Amino acid sequence: MATILIDLSPNDMQRRLHDALTVYVDAMRYPRGTESQRATMWLEHTRRRGWKAVAAVETDSTAGEEPTSAQLDAAPLLGIAYGYCGAPDQWWQRQVVAGLHRAGVAPDEINQLMSNYFELTELHIHPRAQGRGLGEALARCLLAGRGEAKVLLSTPEIIGEANRAWRLYRRLGFTDVIRGYHFAGDPRAFAILGRALPL
Numbered sequence: 001m002a003t004i005l006i007d008l009s010p011n012d013m014q015r016r017l018h019d020a021l022t023v024y025v026d027a028m029r030y031p032r033g034t035e036s037q038r039a040t041m042w043l044e045h046t047r048r049r050g051w052k053a054v055a056a057v058e059t060d061s062t063a064g065e066e067p068t069s070a071q072l073d074a075a076p077l078l079g080i081a082y083g084y085c086g087a088p089d090q091w092w093q094r095q096v097v098a099g100l101h102r103a104g105v106a107p108d109e110i111n112q113l114m115s116n117y118f119e120l121t122e123l124h125i126h127p128r129a130q131g132r133g134l135g136e137a138l139a140r141c142l143l144a145g146r147g148e149a150k151v152l153l154s155t156p157e158i159i160g161e162a163n164r165a166w167r168l169y170r171r172l173g174f175t176d177v178i179r180g181y182h183f184a185g186d187p188r189a190f191a192i193l194g195r196a197l198p199l
């Protein structure tokens with residue numbers, strides 16, 4: 001068995017959508033059924049400018065040996081990450097801009113911050129594969145060679161920043177953009193984090 005990272009095309013994402021959403025739901029410990037609510041949105045995201053997705057898969061090839069395309073097609077998904085260029089017509093950007101205004105950030109600074117960024121939209125490793133460095137490897141793979149000036153993301157707040165997501169983002173040098181933010185329609189508090197690119 002070997003774990004390898006692969007790029008996903010929009011077609012690959014469509015083909016593997018069920019598995020990718022299962023990794024997401026299991027990693028986030030969301031209730032079953034969340035997959036179907038997210039499917040249309042994840043597919044819509046594949047059409048956004050600058051969309052890129054990477055996955056960690058477990059092939060039955062021997063470590064160090066190039067897997068065949070049949071082995072790759074059959075390889076179960078252990079992790080998924082994707083993102084795209086931020087744009088003013090996107091719900092997430094509008095929410096973050098509203099949050100920055102509310103936090104009293106100057107309009108020029110908001111324009112500066114919210115132009116030319118890559119949104120790291122999703123990053124999830126299946127629980128059985130967490131804690132082996134795969135999340136960091138996927139994040140690095142996704143962000144490698146991006147042309148944007150920075151990367152932004154949101155992650156649920158957790159007391160003491162005490163989970164793997166927070167440890168990973170801090171280790172990668174992400175700093176606070178907004179803390180304790182409530183997206184419309186979600187009772188949970190989120191942090192918006194960012195850092196300059198390249199990583």
Ligand SMILES: CC(C)(COP(=O)(O)OP(=O)(O)OC[C@H]1O[C@@H](n2cnc3c(N)ncnc32)[C@H](O)[C@@H]1OP(=O)(O)O)[C@@H](O)C(=O)NCCC(=O)NCCS
Binds near residue numbers: 130
């Ligand atoms: C957050 C998440 C993506 C991080 O991915 P991960 O693969 O679990 O973790 P990392 O890549 O950061 O690796 C860190 C761990 O791997 C270990 N590690 C790093 N490199 C390693 C290697 N080469 N071999 C073995 N272990 C390694 C580290 O010691 C660390 O372990 P620890 O946390 O027990 O100290 C993943 O845990 C996850 O999906 N969590 C749930 C969903 C989630 O929170 N997603 C983000 C929402 S915004």
